[in-house]
Amino acid sequence: MKNWSNDEVSILILNCHLPIREVMKLLPHRSYNAIYSKIRALDDNNVQPLLAKSFFNKKITSMTDVEEYIKYDLIQCLECGKWFPFLPVHLNRIHQIDSIDYRIRHNLPAQTPLAGVKYRDIHRIKMNKLISDGTITHEHLEDAIKKASKADRGQRATYELDRQREIIKNNKIWLKSPRTKKGHK
Ligand SMILES: [Zn+2]
Missing domain, CATH: 1.10.10 (Arc Repressor Mutant, subunit A)
Structure with a gap:
C-alpha cells in the first residue's frame, strides 16, 4: 500500500x-x-505542544485555566492525557463518553470548544464558505446554538458561578432591572 x-x-x-x-x-x-x-x-x-501546560490529573479551577486549556493547536484529553486536534471522536471511541459529560466531569464551561486552535480556524473558514454559498443559513446556526444551550443540562462550573455572582454583586443589576422592581409580575 x-x-x-x-x-x-x-x-x-x-x-x-x-x-x-x-x-x-x-x-x-x-x-x-x-x-x-x-x-x-x-x-x-500527537505529543504535547512545547509551551502547553498539562491538566491531566489536575483540576481546571478558573477561566484562566480554561483559556490555557484551549489555546494550542492540539487539545489534551483529560481522561488519558493524550493530545488531539479534535477531541469528541476520541472521547466517543476510546472513553465512551460524550462532549457534554466530558465538560461536566472536568469542570469545563458548557460552551468550551473541544478542538485545537488550528482545527477551529479551518472549521470556521469552512463554515463561512458554506454560509456565503447559501448551503447553511443563519437560522440553521441559531437552531444549533439553541440545541447546544439546552444540552447544557443546567450545569455550570463552580468558578463560573462564582464569577457570575461577583459580576451581579458589583453591577447591582437588581437595581437596574425593571422586572425585579415590579417583583416578577
Ligand atoms: Zn483520552
Whole structure:
C-alpha cells in the first residue's frame, strides 16, 4: 500500500469526527482498516505542544485555566492525557463518553470548544464558505446554538458561578432591572 500523502492526512485529520464509513467517501483509495489504523497511529504521534501546560490529573479551577486549556493547536484529553486536534471522536471511541459529560466531569464551561486552535480556524473558514454559498443559513446556526444551550443540562462550573455572582454583586443589576422592581409580575 502506498504511503499517505500530506493531503490525505489533512483530509483525515479534518474529518476524523465523522464515522469511518463517511471518511471512506473522502478517501476512496483507503480501506476501512487502513483509515482506522491511521487514526490510531496519528493519535499516538500527537505529543504535547512545547509551551502547553498539562491538566491531566489536575483540576481546571478558573477561566484562566480554561483559556490555557484551549489555546494550542492540539487539545489534551483529560481522561488519558493524550493530545488531539479534535477531541469528541476520541472521547466517543476510546472513553465512551460524550462532549457534554466530558465538560461536566472536568469542570469545563458548557460552551468550551473541544478542538485545537488550528482545527477551529479551518472549521470556521469552512463554515463561512458554506454560509456565503447559501448551503447553511443563519437560522440553521441559531437552531444549533439553541440545541447546544439546552444540552447544557443546567450545569455550570463552580468558578463560573462564582464569577457570575461577583459580576451581579458589583453591577447591582437588581437595581437596574425593571422586572425585579415590579417583583416578577
Ligand atoms: Zn483520552
